[in-house]
Each structure stands twice: as C-alpha cells, then as structure tokens.
Amino acid sequence: MNQIVWRESYKIGVDFIDKEHQVLFTTMNKLLALSENEEKSEWVCREGVKYIKHHTEEHFEHEEGYMRSIDYSEYEIHKRLHDDFRFKTLPALEEEMEESSYSIESIRHFLGVCIGWVVAHTQTEDLAIVGKTISKWTDIPRVEEKDALEATIIQITQEMFHMKAKLISEQYAGEDFGKIVCCRFLYQGEKKEKWEVTLVYEEQLLLKVISNILNTDYPKVDDMVLNVTRYLSRQFLEKIREVFPAIDLLELEKECLLTHEQLVNSFEREQPACSLLFDTGKGYFAFCASSIGGSMQGKITTEINHQNAMSAIKEFLVKEKAENEERKKKILVVDDSDFMRSRMIQLLSPDYDMIEASSSISAIKKITVSRPNLVLLDYEMPVCDGRQALEMIRSEKDIADIPVIFLTGKGDRESVRKVMALKPEGYLLKTMPEADIKKIIDDFFVKREQ
Secondary structure, three states, X not given: OOOOOOOHHHOOOOHXXXXXXXXXXXXXXXXXXXXXXXXXXXXXXXXXXXXXXXXXXXXXXXXXXXXXXXXXXXXXXXXXXXXXXXXXXXXHHHHHHHHOXXXXXXXXXXXXXXXXXXXXXXXXXXXXXOOOOOOOOOOOOXXXXXXXXXXXXXXXXXXXXXXXXXEEEOEOOOOOOOOEEEEEEEEEOXXXXXXXXXXXXXXHHHHHHHHHHHOOOOOOOOHHHHHHHHHHHHHHHHHHHHHOOOOOOOEEEEEEEEOHXXXXXXXXXXXXXXXXXXXXXXXXXXXXEEEOOOOOOOOOOOOOOOOOHHHHHHHHHHHHHHHHHHOOOEEEEEOOOHHHHXXXXXXXXXXXXXXXXXXXXXXXXXXXXXXXXXXXXXXOOOOOOHHHHXXXXXXXXXXXXXXXXXXXXXXXXXXXXXXXXXXXXXXXXXXXXXXXXXXXHHHHHHXXXX
C-alpha cells in the first residue's frame, strides 16, 4: 500500500469539514506506513491509533454542530452512524489491538475498517449534508419500487465507487461471473421483522475500487480488501435504507462472508425476492434481498463480529482459495441441435462446467450474465448464424474478449476459410472423433494458462 488519496470528489464544500477530513486521511496514511514496517514501535502505533480516535470524535462533534446550525433534516440518522462508529466500532478495534499488543495484523484490521467506513461515509452521508446525493423515495407504488431501487443503486455506485453501473439482469440466480467477494447482512426492523441482504462483488471490481482508494495497484483480495469491502457495503446499505423510509433496516444483527459455493447453495434452495445484477464496466456486482421466511433464512454462516473478525476473515480466505483452485473452467456450447449440445456436454462435463444455449440471442444473454471462459459456437444456425453472433459478441466491450471456437459441419477449404476470416480462436469439425475434440479444448486452456 502507498496511501489513501485525497480526491476533489471527497470535498463537500464546507471548508472546515473538508480540512478535518484531510487531516484524518493524512493520519491514516501515516499509520498505513507504520503497518508495513516490521520494526514498527508498538508505542508509536498506540499513539497513532489514539490520535485517529481523538480526531474522529472531535470531527464528529464539529460536523454535528454544523448540521444543527443549518437544521439538517437527516441529523438524527447521521448522528446515529457517528455514534455507532465511535461508541461500538472504534472501542472494539482498540480492544483487539490491545489484546494482540498492536500486532501488524490487528492494525491492518483497524485500518481496513476505518478506510472503508470513512471513504464511504464521506462519499454518501457527508455529501448529503449539502444536498449532493439522491433525495428520498416516498409513497412509491409497488410496481415502481424496483425501478426506484435500480436508480438508487446506480447513483450510489457513482457516488461511492465513481463508476457508472447498468442493470443487466433482474433475476440474478447466483450465476458464476468470475471470482467474487460476497457479503451477507441480517437486519432487524422496527417491528422485529428481519431482512437478509447480500452484496456480491466481482473481485476485479473490488481490486479496482481499493486500488483507487489506496493509490496503488492492489494485486489480490486479502484481509485489507475484505475489511474495506465490509464497511463500504455497510454504508452502501445504510444509504439505501435512508432513501427508502419504508425499508426498516434499522439494526444490523449479523454479518458473514460467503464463498461462491455457499452463495449458489442458498440460491438453489429458493430465489430471493429481489435479485439485481449490475455491470460497472470494471466488473459485476449483485444486490439481493429477501425477508426472513424467504430464500435466505438461516443462511448466515460463520458470523463476523468484533471478537472473531480477524480469524473469520482468515478462515474465509482459506476457503475461497481452496474453492478457486477446484473451480472448473466454464464453457458455453451454442447450437440449435439438441443432439449436438447434449453430445458436447456429455463429452466435456467431467472436466468443465458446461452451460448451453440453443440460439445466438440466448447465447448473448448467457455470456453477459455467466461470463464463460470459452464459447463453442455453431456456425450454421438459422435466423442468426455464428457470424452474426460473433459480431454481436465483439461489438460489446464488456464481453468482447471472451474466446470463441466455431463448431462447423463443413470441412471443405472454402467453408473453413469463411470461418477463420472472422478470427475466432479456432474451429472444430462436428464430425471429428470426440477424443480429438476434447484434446483440442484441453490444449486451448493449457495454452491460455501459460
């Protein structure tokens, strides 16, 4: 890590608040540098943490005073967030560091939580003080709730991640779009009703966000990334709750991290009431919500709390690594012939995760949501043939780099020339022996890995 970058977008336009934010960023940067130093002094870290805590509490008091002076309508909500952080989160983190004699691991945990909370809070709640974020949605007809939620998520994504999101599926069902980080939260409302909300992030999206925050090219998901993500997610959901007063996500009861396998298992039991998939251009993320009694009831796994956060995150990273190592490459076979699709699936499914589509239009939808590692595309299809399908794939920048191998029943020179002129990764004759088809595909992935 280098440092948290203070950006113009973090400014809310109130001079003393912006200056105090900058001081907080600077102090966290100094502690970041210390956390990378194996020879760091425990006393220096203690003093650094003490200063961050003192400055944060002082800043909250000043900011709350300003909100009262302008009769800010959301003062109570904003203050509640401050109180939760200063009276619950910070003391618990400080206790954790005391118990471990200010180990590098505990300081990384402290910083990850602080960075995630402060950056997200600055981008959402603090901007709201000066009217730079979305207004509340009130009295929304039920049929329009989804559209309002979609618009809210898109705007919060712009504010918090500085990325333009677009909805690509209203029925995300846990499809595998690559390596993910999945945060699940259980909330209890005013009338004791419960909701479970899950945010699913593609790893490359998170690494881009964290790299921007920390002004470095962050190479992999580790404990720091997970802790920043946890608190970005909490603020994300808090903003949604504020915008929709009818959603009583008042108290966070439980929190956990899920591997992709655990996520899929929960979706197989029952689909959540709301499940939206978005594309930011830098990676995918999904928002899934259900009331208790719905799809995700009782599916909180190892709960993360202040006492076990470091060990729970370590456990998750180990599980995730093992799952990723075991994960099969995903192949989409596109053919209007049921027999041909069945033949390819039977041949390849022992070693690959197979999905299928019977038309080019269906294939584009499957590619967009599931992001296969390879597409086996029939060249001779009715209505929209393989040439047109490949042109559609290559015209969409988010899926343009997905490799395509043509399936063709014609092996004469002219037919092969037409196929290869489209510059696929290769072609397979449907009349080839199955062993040869399997070897070509195996060799393709070996070369890709190399």
